[in-house]
Amino acid sequence: MDITLATAAERFKNARRVLLLSHSFPDGDTLGAASAMLRALRALGKEAKFCCEHEIPEKFKYLFEDLGQIYPCREFAPDLIAALDIADITLIGALAQEYEGRIDLCIDHHAANRKFAKESFVDPSAAAACEILCRLMAVLEAEITPEIATALFTGITTDTGCFRYRNTTADTHRAAAEMIACGADAGEINYRMFEIKTRSRLDLEKETLERMEFSADGRISMITIDREMVLRLGATQDDLDGISALPRQIEGVLVGITLREKEDGSYKVSLRTNAPVKANEIAAVFGGGGHAGAAGCTLEIPLQEAKRALMKASEAYLEALS
């Protein structure tokens, strides 16, 4: 059931022990949201704990390091389970076994939210779950401490690619301004999130750029990242993130394709397109889906075949346009 933000705030206010869930492969938004809510709820006198299928990545540990014990012990019996930035129950991975059907509240900004929680507040106009939480803090009458501001700013800046993506609105900037005024060190956060590249990320980019292939007069570009490369360069998930943005960044490219070899030998395909090409329409050819600008699919065929099939589908799409 859809609820208002005021009702969502009531649910938190009336709870005594809250369990907060982040999605698997956690990013800055789901973790920033969890860090901010852990702090705000504790300040309101609640017991608040946190759960996620995967470990907190090194890059985001600063959001939690002063929070003491955040994981629930066996005896912890929450009277409110809240999902943050989670569009579908499958996105909590293995945790779904334990929590499916038990999630009381979901606060999210994905238009495709499946409303798996008993009550949901979903605002697709928000660039980040953390943008919604900036508003929730006011409704909760929770003080936005520098630590909360840091957490919420982290979510906003990471989900907008540092205010670059098209999801960024005037409200997003207003929320960012407020968080800076409350003590978020925007320069430092952005430096950590966007400026530093590891040597393995650098090497990965170098090799990837060398291998970039073009087709259809430079309107299609494709890169491949295989496991050998990842292992040889010691690239982490952090290093891999964002690489799929590279092909589309080249001038004139309408379809940017990234193939990444998975552990089982299949290929995870990321499609990033520029208007008028719709990435999800190309992904759909291979049983995948997504948005107009970004979509994906999985191919369980040998690499050369996969590349040919993707090139062919993209070329056919461009041909149909002209």
Added chain:
Amino acid sequence: MDITLATAAERFKNARRVLLLSHSFPDGDTLGAASAMLRALRALGKEAKFCCEHEIPEKFKYLFEDLGQIYPCREFAPDLIAALDIADITLIGALAQEYEGRIDLCIDHHAANRKFAKESFVDPSAAAACEILCRLMAVLEAEITPEIATALFTGITTDTGCFRYRNTTADTHRAAAEMIACGADAGEINYRMFEIKTRSRLDLEKETLERMEFSADGRISMITIDREMVLRLGATQDDLDGISALPRQIEGVLVGITLREKEDGSYKVSLRTNAPVKANEIAAVFGGGGHAGAAGCTLEIPLQEAKRALMKASEAYLEALS
């Protein structure tokens, strides 16, 4: 003489024919400021013209294309000459011959502004001259049209590296929010400014990364861009801009050095450092200067000697730190 923003607004209001100056090698801030002021002044019934030593780069032409004739004809006799985003008279290059001593008003955000104009409004807390102009529009009671909002947003986003640099404040985000609310298409502007890479920029990055050299256990990194490379790859000034950010982006790097060969065979050196290293202190060794994080100098010695000298000075600096 320093004046208030209200006095600056008075000067514009009392003028009938205004000439606006942008600095040489014009960037998004000086051009966004000029575009916005041309529009605002014309809407207020003034005749407004524009002058810059260099042509408007392709990338920024959208700021002016609907403005008709912007350059002054011989007969144009301005009763107010205003410099926008210009810290020193030398920064208008060859135009200084004509305008030195004649500039009535300067609106700028550089702390190092030399107060070369008869009257100056300089606010170093502003991330961009365009951030100041957002405020000036209100004082002028000028309507912020979508075109003015686009111009001012362009200046703000380019001068902050899309809100990433440490000069970005809560006020910067507030100004951005206002410009979006007034009709700036932030997504489109940021896409044009930051997302698209030309093929020659891509090739330049690829070659530059291959040639990157490290020293002092990876705390110093250095890249060299020679004229042969630039000519062979057909790289433009636009392509070259931002390349000097690359060396410092690598994890662990404290001193990032970029040498760019100039037409006369000398080398323009960009130093980008992370705390606690102060770029201007290293640049000073070679008669250069700048800020703590970014500084520069020029070396008129052969490349290998220049590289050795820069490495040596940087290593000595790091040694003195430890």
